[in-house]
Amino acid sequence: MTTLDQPQPLVTGTASRDRTDDRRRTAGDTVIRVMIYALLSLGGAVVLIPFFWMLSTSFKATSDLFNYPPQWIPQPALPGNYVEAWTALPFNRFLINTVFMTVLAMFAEIFTAALVAYGFARFRFPWRNGLFIVLLSTMMLPGILTLIPKFLIWRELDRINTFSPMTVGAWFAWGPSFIFLLRQFFLTIPREIEEAAIIDGASVFQVFREIMLPLVKPALLAIAVLSFQANWNNFEGPLIYLSTLEKYPMVLGLQFYGATLSNAAPQWNYMMAMATVMAAPILLLFFLAQRYFIEGLTVGGVKG
Amino acid sequence: MLSWYTLALVDYVVVGVFVLAAMVGLHWLLRRLGVKREAATGYALILPWVLGLVIWNLGPFLASLYFSFTDYNILQPPEFIGFDNYVRMFTDDNQFWNVLRFTLLYSVINVPLGLLGALLTATLLNQDVRGLGAWRTLYYLPAVLPAAATALLWRWMFTENGLINSIFGPVLSLFGVGRPAWFTDLDLVLPSYIIMGLWGVFGANTIILLAGLKGIPRDLYDAATVDGAGRFRKYLDVTIPMLSPTVFYVLILGVIGSLQSFTVAFFIETPRRAGTFMNVYIYQEAFDRNRMGYASALGWVMLLIILLFTLLVFRSSAAWVHYEGEKTNG
Numbered sequence: 001m002t003t004l005d006q007p008q009p010l011v012t013g014t015a016s017r018d019r020t021d022d023r024r025r026t027a028g029d030t031v032i033r034v035m036i037y038a039l040l041s042l043g044g045a046v047v048l049i050p051f052f053w054m055l056s057t058s059f060k061a062t063s064d065l066f067n068y069p070p071q072w073i074p075q076p077a078l079p080g081n082y083v084e085a086w087t088a089l090p091f092n093r094f095l096i097n098t099v100f101m102t103v104l105a106m107f108a109e110i111f112t113a114a115l116v117a118y119g120f121a122r123f124r125f126p127w128r129n130g131l132f133i134v135l136l137s138t139m140m141l142p143g144i145l146t147l148i149p150k151f152l153i154w155r156e157l158d159r160i161n162t163f164s165p166m167t168v169g170a171w172f173a174w175g176p177s178f179i180f181l182l183r184q185f186f187l188t189i190p191r192e193i194e195e196a197a198i199i200d201g202a203s204v205f206q207v208f209r210e211i212m213l214p215l216v217k218p219a220l221l222a223i224a225v226l227s228f229q230a231n232w233n234n235f236e237g238p239l240i241y242l243s244t245l246e247k248y249p250m251v252l253g254l255q256f257y258g259a260t261l262s263n264a265a266p267q268w269n270y271m272m273a274m275a276t277v278m279a280a281p282i283l284l285l286f287f288l289a290q291r292y293f294i295e296g297l298t299v300g301g302v303k304g
Numbered sequence: 305m306l307s308w309y310t311l312a313l314v315d316y317v318v319v320g321v322f323v324l325a326a327m328v329g330l331h332w333l334l335r336r337l338g339v340k341r342e343a344a345t346g347y348a349l350i351l352p353w354v355l356g357l358v359i360w361n362l363g364p365f366l367a368s369l370y371f372s373f374t375d376y377n378i379l380q381p382p383e384f385i386g387f388d389n390y391v392r393m394f395t396d397d398n399q400f401w402n403v404l405r406f407t408l409l410y411s412v413i414n415v416p417l418g419l420l421g422a423l424l425t426a427t428l429l430n431q432d433v434r435g436l437g438a439w440r441t442l443y444y445l446p447a448v449l450p451a452a453a454t455a456l457l458w459r460w461m462f463t464e465n466g467l468i469n470s471i472f473g474p475v476l477s478l479f480g481v482g483r484p485a486w487f488t489d490l491d492l493v494l495p496s497y498i499i500m501g502l503w504g505v506f507g508a509n510t511i512i513l514l515a516g517l518k519g520i521p522r523d524l525y526d527a528a529t530v531d532g533a534g535r536f537r538k539y540l541d542v543t544i545p546m547l548s549p550t551v552f553y554v555l556i557l558g559v560i561g562s563l564q565s566f567t568v569a570f571f572i573e574t575p576r577r578a579g580t581f582m583n584v585y586i587y588q589e590a591f592d593r594n595r596m597g598y599a600s601a602l603g604w605v606m607l608l609i610i611l612l613f614t615l616l617v618f619r620s621s622a623a624w625v626h627y628e629g630e631k632t633n634g
Contacts, residue, residue: 040425051445108316124343148367164312168315173352276453279453283448286441
């Protein structure tokens with residue numbers, strides 16, 4: 001809450017000078033405020049127009065795609081595009097696969113990240129700070145570097161073209177940023193709360209589940225959204241490990257779609273329809289959890 | 305049909321149980337060895353991450369270093385060839401230079417521009433505007449859109465007769481410029497990616513910077529006012545230094561993220577000669593052309609570049625990042 005735009009009380013000066021000064025400032029402020037809203041609206045338009053265009057295109061007839069001037073509201077509007085695009089490829093199957101991988105990875109990832117974060121935040125042990133620095137520095141490690149050896153490991157385990165590479169690794173707390181975020185939240189909770197419970201004879205796991213986890217709910221929700229987003233959109237993993245169409249997640253279907261159909265004329269309306277479908281759950285989740293989400297997201301940057 | 309899911313579920317449960325059992329086992333073992341309860345619990349709790357570090361980071365990290373000195377096509381065992389991969393990269397691979405130039409230019413232009421735009425927007429949003437929550441949600445939207453959808457959407461808007469050219473074409477024709485071909489024009493691939501990238505990232509940066517601005521104590525401004533500082537002076541002497549740790553955070557994440565762009569390139573067709581992102585090139589070398597050794601060497605060069613950039617930002621931060629009180633947690 002800055003006060004940059006509000007008239008500041010003058011320390012010195014007569015009453016009349018006070019008033020003229022105030023009026024001049026207020027007039028200037030009005031101009032500035034109008035400019036602020038104008039600029040913000042312009043930025044908002046830049047953000048929103050592509051979204052609107054995606055939605056609008058998804059309902060258009062193929063013959064209307066390139067109308068000039070651009071047709072903002074589709075005439076006629078064809079909701080049938082969604083059905084046709086969905087059934088042109090086995091999107092039912094893609095959806096099941098995506099949900100399957102997302103749910104498994106999310107649960108293991110959040111569960112282990114919370115345990116590890118709790119360990120780093122609350123227990124003193126030798127090398128703790130050193131290990132935590134190692135954890136932070138793994139964020140810098142480019143994923144592509146370890147990709148080939150990881151691929152070879154899964155190949156040795158005979159798990160190529162299975163869902164396991166996208167789900168099993170989540171048990172090893174594979175998101176260092178989630179651990180970091182949760183640790184920051186755990187640190188803000190007063191120790192007395194746990195100590196009281198421990199004196200009452202609660203075990204570490206009880207304290208963790210019944211006291212600590214409920215207290216960091218905003219962070220858990222933020223991480224749930226981020227984790228959902230990352231796994232739902234995971235492209236690199238399926239691209240490398242999956243090779244049969246029936247095992248593809250939606251994002252690979254989308255790519256397959258764009259690439260194969262573009263050999264003829266790209267079916268932009270179908271493509272936009274499927275892009276909308278893929279984005280819809282994430283957008284919905286974001287709207288539902290946005291308060292927690294933004295709080296959780298920003299804590300790393302501010303308290304870090 | 306169902307068996308794929310069953311197999312994946314079995315793997316998942318087995319590994320999950322193994323990790324939890326290992327935690328309990330480690331705790332028991334450490335206690336037997338006379339380690340204090342608190343330390344034993346701590347080690348047990350961070351075990352999943354430690355296991356992951358060894359199995360999925362450290363091991364693969366060292367393996368890729370070894371592979372980078374070999375000729376390895378996955379079918380035959382790797383053959384040690386010394387520095388040949390690195391030599392070839394710098395002396396006999398034009399596409400490498402193309403890709404390197406493309407990736408570096410993308411980051412070097414995209415990150416500062418995105419930061420400046422976000423700083424401006426966050427400053428505007430911090431002027432007691434009405435409906436702040438709605439603005440914040442609005443500006444964050446592009447970051448929520450899946451990368452695949454973003455790429456397809458911009459590819460569609462950037463087609464020759466697409467939305468962008470329909471809107472800006474008439475303006476351009478005033479200057480006698482024809483309709484740009486964006487992603488399919490050799491010279492415009494990079495600018496097109498930068499425009500798309502800016503749209504995608506600046507909102508998220510805005511939200512983080514705005515939180516930083518909100519965290520600046522008000523009495524600092526009051527003190528500056530008493531000292532007779534004007535609006536601009538206050539921004540320069542109070543806002544910028546107090547915000548610098550947040551700017552630093554955004555900058556580091558921006559550099560690391562933008563250097564590793566990957567997904568978008570698979571949804572947009574561009575001329576090969578224009579270059580692409582380094583991670584895409586590494587993927588192609590490894591999985592399209594089965595050159596695992598060469599791809600590993602490229603990966604190591606990528607790591608060094610990321611380290612170099614991060615180090616640069618860290619080193620320079622001593623000069624411009626201001627830490628109030630240098631408080632440490634935990």
